[in-house]
Amino acid sequence: MPRPAPLRGIRPTASVEALLATPPATRGFSEEIRAGLMRAGQKELPSKYFYDEVGSALFEVICALPEYGLTRADERILRRHAVDIVSRLPSPSIVAELGSGSGRKTRWILEALSRRHPVTYHPIEISASALARCEKEMSAIAAVSVVGFERPYLDGLLAAAARRQEAECLLVLFLGSTIGNFDRSAGDEFLCQVRGMLRPGDALLLGADLVKPVPTMIAAYDDPLGVTAAFNLNLLARINRELDAQFDLALFQHVARYNEEHQRIEMHLRSRVAQVVPVGAWRDAVAFRPGETIWTENSHKYTPREIVALGERAGFRCDAQWLDQEWPFAQSLLVAG
Numbered sequence: 001m002p003r004p005a006p007l008r009g010i011r012p013t014a015s016v017e018a019l020l021a022t023p024p025a026t027r028g029f030s031e032e033i034r035a036g037l038m039r040a041g042q043k044e045l046p047s048k049y050f051y052d053e054v055g056s057a058l059f060e061v062i063c064a065l066p067e068y069g070l071t072r073a074d075e076r077i078l079r080r081h082a083v084d085i086v087s088r089l090p091s092p093s094i095v096a097e098l099g100s101g102s103g104r105k106t107r108w109i110l111e112a113l114s115r116r117h118p119v120t121y122h123p124i125e126i127s128a129s130a131l132a133r134c135e136k137e138m139s140a141i142a143a144v145s146v147v148g149f150e151r152p153y154l155d156g157l158l159a160a161a162a163r164r165q166e167a168e169c170l171l172v173l174f175l176g177s178t179i180g181n182f183d184r185s186a187g188d189e190f191l192c193q194v195r196g197m198l199r200p201g202d203a204l205l206l207g208a209d210l211v212k213p214v215p216t217m218i219a220a221y222d223d224p225l226g227v228t229a230a231f232n233l234n235l236l237a238r239i240n241r242e243l244d245a246q247f248d249l250a251l252f253q254h255v256a257r258y259n260e261e262h263q264r265i266e267m268h269l270r271s272r273v274a275q276v277v278p279v280g281a282w283r284d285a286v287a288f289r290p291g292e293t294i295w296t297e298n299s300h301k302y303t304p305r306e307i308v309a310l311g312e313r314a315g316f317r318c319d320a321q322w323l324d325q326e327w328p329f330a331q332s333l334l335v336a337g
């Protein structure tokens, strides 16, 4: 990326120079990371930044781990019930998916729907590599045309909803319990915003992981191979790569713990020592006390009733719910009222 010339007549200060040197796409990243690491009290980073090319590839491996039963449960329900799910939708329907990832599980829905009529599928992703993979694989399904959006959830959904024909129903997929990354009140607000972009009769298929024994939940986020640890630590590696920081990954430890009160797994990165980490892009440094953590992700767990109530508060009614017995997981078809 060529470095822009300094503005004529203005002697750049350190911060102006740092801004000019930063490509616009990474400015939001730099600002949010800085706000999260420099805040007083608990340091915190947005989990959406896990998913650069390396993070998206590591997430695919997590989905294959024996301890992470969530993805297989989600897929089992979709595989077994795809025909029933799509039979409940008005015809014709198009599909938009929030945070599609590679879209592997979505194939079952697209195949079932495309047996009724040609289908347009809009994967919505902030990870360019995940989106490219999804577009390539899903466009190989007969009678499915794929138009992806490399955008945040709601921007992408707005764009997808704007493209549909008057007579088309919109099915929104939000799979993999990604809803669990939102705090409960933020999840309420998010579903209300999704509902606000839909018409009555449109539907949201929401996949949510259910509460289960604590050791099972912990193992899913702290596997013995260390893949989830690598996924978590890659956030620091990404900051090193993109913001010229000097995190020594060996001086941070992956932590996954269950918060009983909030019914969620919390992931942290714990500093093993007192340290000061320079971040070149800011010409500044982040100080850590020994044992201090950066909170990187929440994964909330639910009961089936909670999902129904969550949908109702946002203006949906639950048309049907499918549960996986092997790994407690719920797929809920929420219809916009």
Ligand SMILES: C[S@@+](CC[C@H](N)C(=O)[O-])C[C@H]1O[C@@H](n2cnc3c(N)ncnc32)[C@H](O)[C@@H]1O
Pocket (backbone or CB within 6 Å): 047, 048, 051, 056, 059, 063, 071, 098, 099, 100, 101, 102, 103, 124, 125, 126, 127, 130, 151, 152, 153, 154, 175, 176, 177, 178
């Ligand atoms: C937990 S993964 C789930 C992927 C897939 N839906 C599944 O069920 O396996 C979350 C996905 O959402 C994407 N994502 C996270 N935050 C996002 C945002 N704000 N807007 C769009 N995509 C986002 C990530 O890049 C990632 O691919």
